[in-house]
Amino acid sequence: MTNHAARVETWLDERAEEMAGLLERLVAVDSENPPGRALGRCARVLREAMDHLGLAPEIIEIADPSGELEEPCVVRGTAGEGDGLLYFHGHFDVVPAQDRGQFTAARRDGRIIGRGTADMKGGIVSMLYGAAAARELGLLGDGRIVVHLVCDEETGSVVGAGHLRAAGLIDPAALAMLTAEPSGGAIWNAARGAVSVRVDIRGREAHVGQADLGVNAFQHMLHVARPLERYAAEMAGRHTGLPMNAADAPGTMIVVGGLSGGGSNFNVVPGSAFFTVDGRYNPEEDLEGELKRLTGLVEEAAREIGAEVSVRTTQLQPSAGTDPGHPAAVALARVVGEVQGAPARFEMCAGILETRWYAQLGIPAFGYGAGRLDVSHGPGEYVDEAAMRRCAAVYARYAGHMLS
Template sequence: MSRRWALDEDELVEYVQQLVRIASVFDTGPPYSIEQPHTEAEAAEAVAAKMREWGWDPIVEEVVPGRPNVVAVLDCGLPGPTLMFEGHTDVVSEGDRAEWSFEPYGAEIRDGRLLGRGSADMKAGLAAAMYAARAVQQAGDFPGRIVVAALCDEEGMMIGAKHFAQQPLAKQIDGVVVCEPEDYEVCAVSKGAIRLKVTVHGKMAHGAMPQHGRNPVPVAARIIVALTDLQRRLQERNGTHEHLGDDYLTTTVVQGGDPDQLNVIPRQAYFLCDIRTTPAVDHEDLLFQIRQIVEETALAADCKAEAEVIDNRPPVDTPVDTPVVAALVQAHVNVVGAQPAYGGVPGTTDGTILVRDAALHSVVYGPGDKWIAHQADEWVGVEDIKVCAQVYAETASIFLNGAK
């Protein structure tokens, strides 16, 4: 591998360890509370402090109390395009610690692996982007601008990305590299997602006298079965995407009443659906079909029902000849010495929101196994962190100087 950029790789790895040791899980449960939740604030401050140490002037802005975005703009005053590196400071919970073979926030290094929650998803990628931007800055004046953004709440409703997309700066960005773990794959496509809540309204009655009520639970079950059939039809029509696989409509939560009231027919039942789509799916058309199924199934049972869209994130399909993708591919070749593999993001990223709300061109590429996120015993390769920092710096240089 070619070390083309002068950056302190040992310090970079130590900084990733510092970030991993911060348990930046959004959590309002014990010992926290809605008034004092556990948030990304400490991790965001660690990012801002490192930026200030380098002489940068980061903007730290709370999207909601205790949940800040951190954004720095590097500008030498020369005309040119604007490239953004994007990462997030929050991580998912470690879950049951008994499933871990090491301390989730210990950030130990063993056998070339940096261990811990958030190591791959995605504090390694965020740190690599920061150090890459610093290396480009130290190499001398460059055209255009580099934006480094550490956003909050990627693991939730992506309020950080939604907030950033509304800022004037977002409209000035020409390309975004999202630094999620993709194991060196260049991911210009990402699945879309629809978060859906379906509520069925029945009539409450005694469980011993069901003839006096209308039970919404079996109606909800029939809708779920119908949506499973819709999934089958989608998959048959669209086939399997080369990088993203199949379309899925997955029921994740079902609630039909008070579990302590076994002898009561509930007045309503609801379920939640996590829908994942390839670019072959038109979300508005799909939602029309879903609403038709929901309403007609409920009507046949003399009930009412509605489908509420909690969030709607369309698929991302960035052409591979887009300058930001082309620059990243060439950078990978220059640093690694081989053509990268192309892949797809099976979930959604902050880049999905930046495409949807700000019409930005995005590509996802970062250190770490692409399937390790949210699992116990999360890790990232130490060498991968260093390589990705080199690739990011090279990407910035190629992009800002005019990718061909």
């Protein structure tokens, strides 16, 4: 181990309890999204921690057109003052818990267990301490790290990361971007795109005693949804050519009916019904073309039975990717390999990543974090404490390599 690497490792090991304590405080803030609660409260915890670490934090209040998010904001901080720029990016909203007990972190067998530990409050802790280590140990040279922490990744990220893009807060001249998503130690250099729609069906209500006078929107919904199930099966069979984790399916993944509902009472012919379609499309697919095809299937099925439907696009986000041969990718792989003691592996993320907001501006962008995707949204979500520190070491050393 070089002296440089040893200094980073020692610095982080001396702050292991601090890192664990910060994660426990973050887990205790129930920043579930949806509905988007406690976002301002979580941001203030982060600002306090970043101030303690000398990262010059500020909270940027932002508007939510839907009005659903509670105190939507971005937390922004900086380490260093030079011209060279590296972005660390994360999100502090979490998916809804299966049990309220998940907001009390538990430490067992080297792990911290609780909602958001893997996705991605544990990753945020790694990034903050990695940035602070790089600054305190003089690794930044003539460069700086800018930390962006956003509030709405779990519901599309248009409000948070979208604001950064729209407000010109992402500099296209940046050397690279890292986000601490739960990649399990792999480097996610690519991610799928997303298409999400909501299908609404209108019928006519009638009392069950006069059901013949009604138009059953639920029955129409069943007919309209059927070809979409066949479409989902077809797309699952169209495999990507990019490397993926062996546990992840290589085909485009589509969920029909993730949300559905309708009707007003058990004894009334339902006069309305709705369902959603959510897809994660491989980079090889034409998203605009597939959205048009998906909408066409709904409209054709509706015409067959005279159903009245409308289709609303709720998400259309492109895939993102950085060539593993790019110098920023090669440098990251070398640092990861040195810290982990094993060759780094590049993979495509099975979902979508906020790397896309940076990649669209030509910035090399990667997901790399200590958490594991397969536990991230489940009742036993956890992050390994030693892996958190290893990732923080990667962030610090990568910053040193790119900026010094």
